[in-house]
Amino acid sequence: MKKLINAPDAVVDEALAGMTAAHGDLLKVIEPNVVVRADAPRSGKVGIISGGGSGHEPMHGGFVGLGMLDAACPGAVFTSPVPDQMLAATKAVDGGAGVLHIVKNYTGDVMNFELAAELAQAEGIEVTSVVIADDVAVQDSLYTAGRRGVGGTVLAEKIVGAAAEEGQDLAAVTALCQKVQDNVRSMGMALTSCTVPAAGKPTFEIGDDEMEIGVGIHGEPGRERRKLASADEITEALLTPILDDLPFGSGDRVIAFVNGMGGTPLIELYVVYNKVAAMCADRGVTIERNLIGSYITSLEMAGASITLLKVDDEMLRLWDAPVHTPALRWGA
Amino acid sequence: MKKLINAPDAVVDEALAGMTAAHGDLLKVIEPNVVVRADAPRSGKVGIISGGGSGHEPMHGGFVGLGMLDAACPGAVFTSPVPDQMLAATKAVDGGAGVLHIVKNYTGDVMNFELAAELAQAEGIEVTSVVIADDVAVQDSLYTAGRRGVGGTVLAEKIVGAAAEEGQDLAAVTALCQKVQDNVRSMGMALTSCTVPAAGKPTFEIGDDEMEIGVGIHGEPGRERRKLASADEITEALLTPILDDLPFGSGDRVIAFVNGMGGTPLIELYVVYNKVAAMCADRGVTIERNLIGSYITSLEMAGASITLLKVDDEMLRLWDAPVHTPALRWGA
Amino acid sequence: MGRTGAHPGIALGSLSVWPMTTFDLAALRRFVDTFADRLHERKDELTALDSAIGDADHGINMDRGFTAVRGKVAELDDGTDLGTAAKTIGMTLISTVGGASGPLYGTFFLRLATSLGERSEADAEALGVALRAGLEGVAQRGKAVLDDKTMIDAMSPAIDAYDGAASDGMAAALNAAAEAAATGRDRITPLVARKGRASYLGERSANHQDPGATSTTVMFESLRDAVDG
Amino acid sequence: MGRTGAHPGIALGSLSVWPMTTFDLAALRRFVDTFADRLHERKDELTALDSAIGDADHGINMDRGFTAVRGKVAELDDGTDLGTAAKTIGMTLISTVGGASGPLYGTFFLRLATSLGERSEADAEALGVALRAGLEGVAQRGKAVLDDKTMIDAMSPAIDAYDGAASDGMAAALNAAAEAAATGRDRITPLVARKGRASYLGERSANHQDPGATSTTVMFESLRDAVDG
Numbered sequence A, B: 001m002k003k004l005i006n007a008p009d010a011v012v013d014e015a016l017a018g019m020t021a022a023h024g025d026l027l028k029v030i031e032p033n034v035v036v037r038a039d040a041p042r043s044g045k046v047g048i049i050s051g052g053g054s055g056h057e058p059m060h061g062g063f064v065g066l067g068m069l070d071a072a073c074p075g076a077v078f079t080s081p082v083p084d085q086m087l088a089a090t091k092a093v094d095g096g097a098g099v100l101h102i103v104k105n106y107t108g109d110v111m112n113f114e115l116a117a118e119l120a121q122a123e124g125i126e127v128t129s130v131v132i133a134d135d136v137a138v139q140d141s142l143y144t145a146g147r148r149g150v151g152g153t154v155l156a157e158k159i160v161g162a163a164a165e166e167g168q169d170l171a172a173v174t175a176l177c178q179k180v181q182d183n184v185r186s187m188g189m190a191l192t193s194c195t196v197p198a199a200g201k202p203t204f205e206i207g208d209d210e211m212e213i214g215v216g217i218h219g220e221p222g223r224e225r226r227k228l229a230s231a232d233e234i235t236e237a238l239l240t241p242i243l244d245d246l247p248f249g250s251g252d253r254v255i256a257f258v259n260g261m262g263g264t265p266l267i268e269l270y271v272v273y274n275k276v277a278a279m280c281a282d283r284g285v286t287i288e289r290n291l292i293g294s295y296i297t298s299l300e301m302a303g304a305s306i307t308l309l310k311v312d313d314e315m316l317r318l319w320d321a322p323v324h325t326p327a328l329r330w331g332a
Numbered sequence C, D: 001m002g003r004t005g006a007h008p009g010i011a012l013g014s015l016s017v018w019p020m021t022t023f024d025l026a027a028l029r030r031f032v033d034t035f036a037d038r039l040h041e042r043k044d045e046l047t048a049l050d051s052a053i054g055d056a057d058h059g060i061n062m063d064r065g066f067t068a069v070r071g072k073v074a075e076l077d078d079g080t081d082l083g084t085a086a087k088t089i090g091m092t093l094i095s096t097v098g099g100a101s102g103p104l105y106g107t108f109f110l111r112l113a114t115s116l117g118e119r120s121e122a123d124a125e126a127l128g129v130a131l132r133a134g135l136e137g138v139a140q141r142g143k144a145v146l147d148d149k150t151m152i153d154a155m156s157p158a159i160d161a162y163d164g165a166a167s168d169g170m171a172a173a174l175n176a177a178a179e180a181a182a183t184g185r186d187r188i189t190p191l192v193a194r195k196g197r198a199s200y201l202g203e204r205s206a207n208h209q210d211p212g213a214t215s216t217t218v219m220f221e222s223l224r225d226a227v228d229g
């Protein structure tokens, strides 16, 4: 295992200490491991919190700050956080206007957030939850755990964070988050596995001429192993199911998000984006905004995911609104 | 070779096409492969251009925009660009106030920029050059090629770009760039090699328990191969020579830049930053600002570099000035 | 305590002799130690199972949780009732494990706690009732049904087997439970997962042993050995 | 043309018979084709040398450059003078190679061009003068001296050897040059580099063959074979 770490057990705590040292103007870390906006709670503002396993940096801690998250709850690597964290986060950010939990659809995340929401409600804090489940690699079904929450989460946090920042109430913010979820679709792939620090070896073995299509963000194998293909072929393999699923059609306006899995350099993401732009143009889909970079990662995995969000003027306005977090910043 | 590419020869062009598609509001790509600010030339503004081999993304193309570079010249992967590019860039951005070339100290870069400067001057454009040579892994000597230009380049481009943006003249901007160069020091290390697309295999072989200390940004072996060590030990191995070289001492104020080499995830960079902050505090060095992320990379290499720049109020003010480029953005 | 009792007797209203095994705090402590030891020993195995069809953390999660539980249970007063002790386990798991297994195993022990209440000892029947309450808690929390390929597929047959053998005494019932858990664990290996992370793999989840069903089997084996031991 | 001439004669003011080999556009074209072919064949070898002590691109760079040069030279009119042809090579290299080798080899051919001027043929002496002008251009541009472990260490002895053998004719002189280049290439292998990328490796650059000295050797071998062949 080749990592810039001191000890597998210390990674999360030391990274949080590094974040605190680096971004004290934006955030603080409170017990038990909750990243909270420096100026929380803000009276009258709906609190937006999210969380999940660590190993997806900058998500979620890197999105705490003005116009995005009020708090983030990092679990152990790839392990959803415990309810104590979400409860502490909820209490820390509640400014009297209630708190929205943005939850990625993983059994563990859903259950731990649910427990926390029950506890917070018992303490008199109004809590709503929206579950993000945007991964088209997973078939949607009532009888299964449903789709995973992946790249759409980043877009949801930005847009919903902007709405909360401008003073929208809990019902409006919750409905908006659900609207983002209803209009966002993603799919990912991996060229390599990654190594969970405490496990010490790669989660899966993969040949030099193979790739995994339809992976999530936890180093798990994907839906299918295929022969390595060109960037254009891979982009088609990811984007076609996305376009067909919602579906996205002629005249639709989107935010296109090309995401690196952690070990893939930016130059390759631009090669992918080049094809995304061409395919969207072919379908008559207008890319109004884009985001290209490694924002929701699987440790050092090489690979990429693509996310499309169908937007209207209001969502675009909120996307463009000022944001100032360690990982996303504009207009501020 | 596992990369999201279509063909080794097409990577640079397709990535540039992707950048054009993504960031048309900020930049355009003109022949022969020059990334130019969308609104260039700006009358009366000193033009700031840089360039170098590709494979270091987001450097330099990702730094074209308001408050930073007016143009960037991307060569083939790890190969300095040709003078035709710098000449075209210089002509494209000249607004009558002259053009500064920020050159990383590699024999190829220096010679190709020199040729371009001669040609531009022959066409009546005033050109100055500053060579960035901040890598303390390389001994400084009159009889050698000297130190490599690495992470300090990013900080120089931001600060100098701000000065040009606010209307400082060529002499002032050139002197400022030299001042940054005189006060900046860096050092890097690698956990893995990287693969030049056209070469098709890793530049060097390295064992699972080994690392390279003192690497540049071209996948070349470093000064020394050592046994893999902890993040804290590695940080000490990089930062101690940096601190001792300038030297940085008690009372000094710095911008600290922890950079990923392309394949190292952000969580690890924060572990490194945590130690950087502790070591600077121990020496009485105040970190006034920080930058943490993969900004000057070696394709998919895993590893990191550390850069410290000793600043004064003026440099800090310029660091804080608005910047709006694909890769760095604040205040705009 | 917790072994076959010192004063066996004829159970009222029953033709068979009920061995007087009871489950008390000492037995619970032995269980916790045994389970914690085995999770620690088998951490890599459980994580490897989770690597194949999940996210490579199940062994790490369970080991982290039961290391914490061991410490908390060691701190309990000797006079602590079983409900309080089980609640301590459940709360500790919920607060330290995370993932799917944290709330699921946590709920299991919280429901056990409610069922056991202020008892300082539980007989075979009371333990059976408590275990079933735990199972129901896991089913409610996780919404998994049989054949979804989860810990439910080890836990549910184990508790059925326990009930079937309860009349032979706690030791026999726990033995039957441990064997049924293992059988359940193996029975579902060929299946395609419909719940939890493994479900994201679709067909590729077939022919892999479920990590949670495996740790549940270890739990029932530890319970048997703590009581029988 | 470019072979031993059809009408050998006694050189004025010389006791020896100067074989009447001349270097003309046809020879230059054969040289370009030969060098381009060999660079293409040996691209991986040159890149591998550059992997050990550089950035793994020298073969790629040279192949890209001479592929372009081959095309440009093919387009030249048959009546083109040697200066124009050499200038085309130099300009093309500068515009397509990049890196250190682009300006260095580019300058080499530009200086050759200046020296050869409007000649349509060069005799052994004129070619020697031109080659030395090229070497001086490379030295000025790159500021490397002997033993810095660069292409200079192949080029400089090659041209010295050329001059030493020039009285035996162009073919002999180019043969001596090619052999001296190879000797120079090998001589510096043990040295620590002081210029170019390899210098960043310090002591670790020792005992590796220099890529640029290797391509320069291939250049002189190609020149020899183009004239001699």
Ligand SMILES: Nc1ncnc2c1ncn2[C@@H]1O[C@H](COP(=O)(O)OP(=O)(O)O)[C@@H](O)[C@H]1O
Binding pocket: A078, A079, A080, A107, A108, A109, C050, C054, C055, C057, C058, C061, C062, C098, C099, C100, C101, C102, C104, C138, C141, C142, C143, C144, C149, C150, C151, C152, C195, C196, C197, C210, C211, C212, C213
């Ligand atoms: N909905 C569910 N109901 C019951 N058990 C479940 C459910 N989802 C997952 N599990 C069990 O949890 C195990 C995985 O636990 P663990 O790896 O610790 O959590 P995570 O999946 O969050 O990483 C699975 O092997 C399965 O037995």
Ligand SMILES: Nc1ncnc2c1ncn2[C@@H]1O[C@H](COP(=O)(O)OP(=O)(O)O)[C@@H](O)[C@H]1O
Binding pocket: B078, B079, B080, B107, B108, B109, D050, D054, D055, D057, D058, D061, D062, D098, D099, D100, D101, D102, D104, D138, D141, D142, D143, D144, D149, D150, D151, D152, D195, D196, D197, D210, D211, D212, D213
């Ligand atoms: N200053 C110099 N003078 C002469 N030759 C040099 C100099 N620097 C480098 N070289 C030669 O250039 C070769 C490397 O060329 P190449 O790999 O194409 O360029 P780069 O080093 O820019 O990647 C070296 O092997 C060396 O022979």
Ligand SMILES: [Mg+2]
Binding pocket: A053, A078, A079, A080, A108, C055, C057, C099, C100
């Ligand atoms: Mg997990």
Ligand SMILES: [Mg+2]
Binding pocket: B053, B078, B079, B080, B108, D055, D057, D099, D100
């Ligand atoms: Mg190079």
Ligand SMILES: [Mg+2]
Binding pocket: C050, C054, C055, C056, C057, C058, C099, C197
């Ligand atoms: Mg798991």
Ligand SMILES: [Mg+2]
Binding pocket: D050, D054, D055, D056, D057, D058, D099, D197
């Ligand atoms: Mg090279």
